[in-house]
Amino acid sequence: MTKTITILSGKGGVGKSTLTASLAVLLSKNKELLAVDCDVDAPNLALVLGVKNFETIEGIKTSEKARVITKTCPACKKNIDVCIFGAISWDDKNKKPIINKFLCEGCGACKLVFPEGVIKLEKVQNAMVNTTKTKYGFPLISGHLKMGESGSGKVITKVKQKAEKLAKKEKKDIIIVDSSPGIGCPVIASIQGSDYVIAITEPTPSALNDLKRVLKVVEHFNIPYGLVINKWDINKPFTQKLEKFSDKNKIPILGKLPYDKAFVYSLVNLKPIIETAPKYEKIFQKIINSIKT
Amino acid sequence: MKIAITGGKGGTGKSTISTALAIELAKTKKVLLMDADTDCPNDHLILSIKRKKEKNIFQLIPKWNLNKCIKCGKCAEVCRENAILFVKEKYPAFIEDLCNGCSSCILSCPTKAISKSKQVIGTIYSGKKYNFDLLTAEMRIGYEEASPIVNALKKFSQKTEEKYDYILVDTAAGAHCNVISALLGCDLALAVTEPTPLGAADLDLILKLCEILKIPSLVILNRSDVGNKNLIKTIVKKYDTRIISEIPYKKEIIEAYSKGEPIKEESINQIIKELK
Secondary structure, three states: EEEEEEEEOOOOOOOOHHHHHHHHHHOOOOOOOEEEEEEOOOOOOOHHHHOOOOOOOOOOOOEEEEEEEEOHHHHHHHHHOOOOOOOEEEEOOOOOOEOOOOOOOOHHHHHHHHHOOOEEEHHHHEEEEEEEEEOOOOOOEEEEOOOOOOOHHHHHHHHHHHHHHHHHHHHOEEEEEOOOOOHHHHHHHHHOOEEEEEEEEEOOOOHHHHHHHHHHHHHHHOOEEEEEEOHHHHHHHHHHHHHHHHHHHOOOEEOOOOOOOOHHHHHHHHOHHHOOOOHHHHHHHHHHHHHOO | OOOEEEEOOOOOHHHHHHHHHHHHHHOOEEEEEEEOOOOOOHHHOOOOOOEEEEEEEEEEEEEEOOOOOOOOOHHHOOOOOEEHHHHEEEEEEEOHHHOOOOOHHHHHOOOOOOEEEEEEEEEEEEEEOEEEEEEEEEOOOOOOOOOOHHHHHOOOOOOOHHHHHHHEEOOOOOHHHHHHHHHOOEEEEEEEEEOOOHHHHHHHHHHHHHHHHHOEEEEEEOOOOOOOHHHHHHHHHHHHOOOOEEOOHHHHHHHHHHHOOOOOOOHHHHHHHHHH
């Protein structure tokens, strides 16, 4: 059985990709691993793993957009308010509706109220699923949302389907998933079906606030989880507060990482931290050993 | 003037810079700061503002009158969010969290068995400090779509927008629908980044998005001395924009940030000079 571990944080920039990269490299030493980047808005895992080019790039269509196909429709004006996303306005010169493609969610409500032949829903290629083998031997699947397109949740679901298929084919032990910041549809799509969640945070009021919000989502799906505290030494009293919080809520702390410019240099050199600063390997190993699925 | 503070990558300093800018601008101008990171709003934490609840944000949801329902499954067929499950000869089952309120099900029902109801999807809060106004919106946990929350926040602020000289919109990380909603209608976008390959890659994305949305952009380089500045310079050149301010890595900034306090920093004035 393949186990899926998802890394998330709520707040952005607290170290998801750094953690994912080092865990992936370390885990792959004695397990069959597949890494997946589900931060489709701004995918970075490939960079951190030193991937320059992908072997395969596949365009996917998970989104639809409405398009006006009629030249004129004076009777349509009364219906433009049907769009709750505010994507339809009125072209008074040509007497027809106009659709703002950045606001259109492709729900199709307009097609239901406008007369036949006014609106067409078209599938849009809104994302790419890229696959490659990393220099560490394990494969990486990375989703990329096209700029200005919507539907990241559905793109992630597709990316994960592809990952599961590959994992089955190549008999993988572990899928490690890097997710996006926030708590909305991309994060929900990322954690669905996970066996374990690692939440990474840092000792700041913002990060704790965001952590609490994202953990409620994880609890909603009833997935076991543990905590990693990054930059624990930038505010030691606050780290104690985090430890109290996890103690009170019975959340295991899997590991603590210090603030060290070595982490920035590892990013600048596009290498996982355990490669540029091997002394940290034991902290990541402890994190792995503490995961209970 | 409406200015978005964005950046693509998370944790580059959007909220830190938004709050510091608001404090500085408010010394001479009328300022509204809008926290449009509705997944995880943090500006009120940095400013230590106890927020006042303004209103709940509602979204339309369908409600079935089962006496009229003929179990045809039409509603489930038109729902592109898969929020309605239909099994033959059974009544449709509805998953609230997946519904985006588009009303297609209501429009498609042949027996008018579905009517409009509503659910709370988030809350708008307000606050005041340092002589400026703060508006924030927070998404209900478990709900998926952030852009309706951002749009509700924008609609709420519209009534009072005219009285401000500057409206600052602090966006979420990333570049998808909630960021797009926050950026639309802004006169300028300030992209906050850091000189790492990740910062550069995500800056590339957000500047491209600004270009697509036809919003002029300028770049703020945070932690400017930790990493490789040339990475950012290359991207900035590609989009024909420029770096207007560089904020060095300083222990005092890290400390203020980790305590959740606004920063005081000379480079913030440089940004303001550019805005005037």
